Amino acid sequence: MTVVVRTITRILFPIALVFGGYVIMHGHLTPGGGFQGGAVAASALAMVVVAFGAKSLSGKKGLLSALESLGGVAFAALGFLGLGVTFFANVLAGSGGLFGNPVPYGPNPGDLNTAGTLPLMNWAVGFKVLAGLGAVVLLFALFGGEHDR
Amino acid sequence: MSAHAPILAIAVPLLGGFATPLLAKLHKRIRDLWVLLIVLFVGVAVGYVAVHVFTQGIWVYVLGARHPQETVVSGGFPIRIMLVVDAMGAFMGVITALMALVAFPAALKYLPEEEGKTLALTLGSLLLAGIMGMAYTGDLFNFFVFLEVTSIAACALIGFRTWTSRAPEAAFKTMLLFSVSGLLFLLAVAFLYGEYGALNLAYVSVLLRGSAVDRLALALFLGALLMKAAAAPVHFWAPDAYGEAPAVKALLLVVNTQVSLYGLWRVLFTLYGGILDTTVGWLVVAMGLLTMVVAAFMALAQTDLGRLVAYGAVSQIGYMLLGVGVGLVTMSGRPDYGLVAMKGGIFHMLNDALTVGLLFLCVAAVELVKGTRDLRELGGLGHGLPEVALFFLVASLALAGIPPLNGFASKILIYEGSFRASPILAAVAVLTSILLLAVFARAFQGAFLGPRVNVEVRVPWPILVSMGVLAVGILILGLVPGFFVEAMVTPAAKALWLGRSLYLSAVLGG
Numbered sequence: 001m002t003v004v005v006r007t008i009t010r011i012l013f014p015i016a017l018v019f020g021g022y023v024i025m026h027g028h029l030t031p032g033g034g035f036q037g038g039a040v041a042a043s044a045l046a047m048v049v050v051a052f053g054a055k056s057l058s059g060k061k062g063l064l065s066a067l068e069s070l071g072g073v074a075f076a077a078l079g080f081l082g083l084g085v086t087f088f089a090n091v092l093a094g095s096g097g098l099f100g101n102p103v104p105y106g107p108n109p110g111d112l113n114t115a116g117t118l119p120l121m122n123w124a125v126g127f128k129v130l131a132g133l134g135a136v137v138l139l140f141a142l143f144g145g146e147h148d149r
Numbered sequence: 150m151s152a153h154a155p156i157l158a159i160a161v162p163l164l165g166g167f168a169t170p171l172l173a174k175l176h177k178r179i180r181d182l183w184v185l186l187i188v189l190f191v192g193v194a195v196g197y198v199a200v201h202v203f204t205q206g207i208w209v210y211v212l213g214a215r216h217p218q219e220t221v222v223s224g225g226f227p228i229r230i231m232l233v234v235d236a237m238g239a240f241m242g243v244i245t246a247l248m249a250l251v252a253f254p255a256a257l258k259y260l261p262e263e264e265g266k267t268l269a270l271t272l273g274s275l276l277l278a279g280i281m282g283m284a285y286t287g288d289l290f291n292f293f294v295f296l297e298v299t300s301i302a303a304c305a306l307i308g309f310r311t312w313t314s315r316a317p318e319a320a321f322k323t324m325l326l327f328s329v330s331g332l333l334f335l336l337a338v339a340f341l342y343g344e345y346g347a348l349n350l351a352y353v354s355v356l357l358r359g360s361a362v363d364r365l366a367l368a369l370f371l372g373a374l375l376m377k378a379a380a381a382p383v384h385f386w387a388p389d390a391y392g393e394a395p396a397v398k399a400l401l402l403v404v405n406t407q408v409s410l411y412g413l414w415r416v417l418f419t420l421y422g423g424i425l426d427t428t429v430g431w432l433v434v435a436m437g438l439l440t441m442v443v444a445a446f447m448a449l450a451q452t453d454l455g456r457l458v459a460y461g462a463v464s465q466i467g468y469m470l471l472g473v474g475v476g477l478v479t480m481s482g483r484p485d486y487g488l489v490a491m492k493g494g495i496f497h498m499l500n501d502a503l504t505v506g507l508l509f510l511c512v513a514a515v516e517l518v519k520g521t522r523d524l525r526e527l528g529g530l531g532h533g534l535p536e537v538a539l540f541f542l543v544a545s546l547a548l549a550g551i552p553p554l555n556g557f558a559s560k561i562l563i564y565e566g567s568f569r570a571s572p573i574l575a576a577v578a579v580l581t582s583i584l585l586l587a588v589f590a591r592a593f594q595g596a597f598l599g600p601r602v603n604v605e606v607r608v609p610w611p612i613l614v615s616m617g618v619l620a621v622g623i624l625i626l627g628l629v630p631g632f633f634v635e636a637m638v639t640p641a642a643k644a645l646w647l648g649r650s651l652y653l654s655a656v657l658g659g
Binding site for chain 1: 153156157160163164166167168169170171174210211212213214215216217230
């Protein structure tokens with residue numbers, strides 16, 4: 001791709017990643033969440049594939065695959081965290097610790113430190129979607145071959 | 150831990166599936182051990198749930214609640230995802246766990262490392278989790294989610310051998326059918342949600358009025374689940390799928406069709422049990438007859454051993470539909486023979502899993518040894534592989550319903566029950582069985598009889614052990630069917646036929 005596309009990709013890549021992270025992090029407060037944020041972050045990878053070619057990322061296949069598995073494991077493990085009560089029980093909510101603040105009533109800007117295990121699950125899903133979607137785009141580009149372009 | 154057994158039977162294979170690729174990076178042995186542990190764990194959990202349900206009644210487990218039995222919030226409204234395991238669900242779980250226990254150890258030896266064994270094991274675990282979820286869930290949307298989990302895992306397993314020409318085609322065909330089936334199911338759930346604002350199966354069941362929208366939803370449910378269960382005329386994905394998936398994994402695909410049938414029973418008897426008339430029952434009976442006859446004739450024309458067995462498997466779906474369909478037809482009067490037919494249909498699910506599973510393992514062994522499944526090239530394998538030939542013979546006789554094997558035990562119940570409903574039904578069923586006997590006699594002759602051929606490759610012992618376990622199961626179920634019918638099948642049949650009010654009160658109280 002041309003130098004214009006490459007330069008803009010260099011600028012936008014971190015922004016897209018950060019925005020994806022923002023959507024994941026605020027999943028329990030605003031529209032969006034793990035899946036949407038992960039998809040936004042994966043679009044950053046797609047941008048790199050378009051601008052620099054799939055070869056530039058082909059070394060990252062193992063990393064993406066591991067990240068995807070980790071996301072899935074983390075999600076299921078968070079479900080197991082509640083086993084003292086019931087599976088998927090939100091043991092962190094209202095505990096006062098990590099994400100454990102009580103949810104404020106009335107109009108408020110939103111407290112990030114609430115909702116217990118939900119934000120953690122959002123992160124797990126986010127990483128899974130980022131890695132999974134990124135891997136799909138990357139593999140399509142890699143197997144598409146040179147003569148397709 | 151034992152208080153959480155139903156959800157663990159679903160969550161452990163899910164977690165295990167995701168963790169498998171990570172552990173494979175450490176060492177292949179660790180991965181194999183891990184997969185075995187998961188399957189063993191599922192077997193133990195399912196066994197525990199089954200014993201509990203058969204002795205103490207329905208087991209309800211609510212996810213994320215303050216305690217596992219907190220089914221409703223104030224006002225009697227169930228909001229959380231819950232698992233409701235009655236005798237039928239527990240029975241389905243037992244079938245699933247049994248086949249997983251047979252399939253996974255064999256798969257560890259059967260799948261070549263360079264063909265992506267890790268991914269096949271991962272997909273197998275996910276498929277297992279999806280099937281267990283469908284068997285245990287008490288929530289319509291949750292059922293859809295697990296339906297999709299099984300669809301995706303199954304399609305990926307079918308298209309697993311991407312370097313062959315036929316596997317991707319089979320996977321594409323299956324994916325098309327499964328997607329349509331999933332969408333139909335989702336649409337039906339959306340209709341019910343729009344009308345009643347609830348997704349809990351028991352709660353919706355109480356509210357159902359039988360309006361036009363409800364009937365439309367019923368039609369969509371029927372279409373979706375029959376499509377997934379490979380009933381004619383939408384059976385055509387199954388032979389491709391069974392034939393192309395790594396043969397050991399085809400065992401789980403067989404259970405996948407059965408759990409779709411289980412979903413159909415759940416929808417018909419529990420969800421729509423209050424408003425159903427006999428028309429739907431006759432429709433199910435007609436689909437059953439059509440499926441068994443069409444599949445048996447298609448099996449007659451096959452030259453590929455895998456596809457032949459697959460059509461045999463599809464025709465057995467017809468027997469289950471016939472048995473339970475007769476039960477549906479006679480739901481209003483509830484005569485004894487209706488229950489007999491239902492017992493036959495439900496017992497046949499277990500028997501079919503064993504016989505078809507054994508047949509697929511035999512196909513896997515033949516393919517491993519000769520590198521082909523084409524009956525025109527095979528022959529004379531009985532000299533070099535006497536065990537496999539014996540197992541194939543036992544399984545084909547069982548599938549055709551020859552006493553004293555298990556297929557006879559369940560088919561005789563179906564014949565008895567359906568004869569009382571209408572002699573024509575029983576006649577068609579018997580004739581189809583004879584046709585299947587002819588089909589499998591020809592297959593046996595084509596593959597195993599004839600002049601001696603040299604066999605260089607040995608069949609790995611885990612596959613032989615799995616075959617032996619299934620063959621012994623076929624014999625035991627055929628020799629003492631009474632014990633199993635009384636212990637598991639009758640409670641399962643009664644849970645559907647008479648147990649709707651118990652199911653509803655277990656969830657909603659009172």
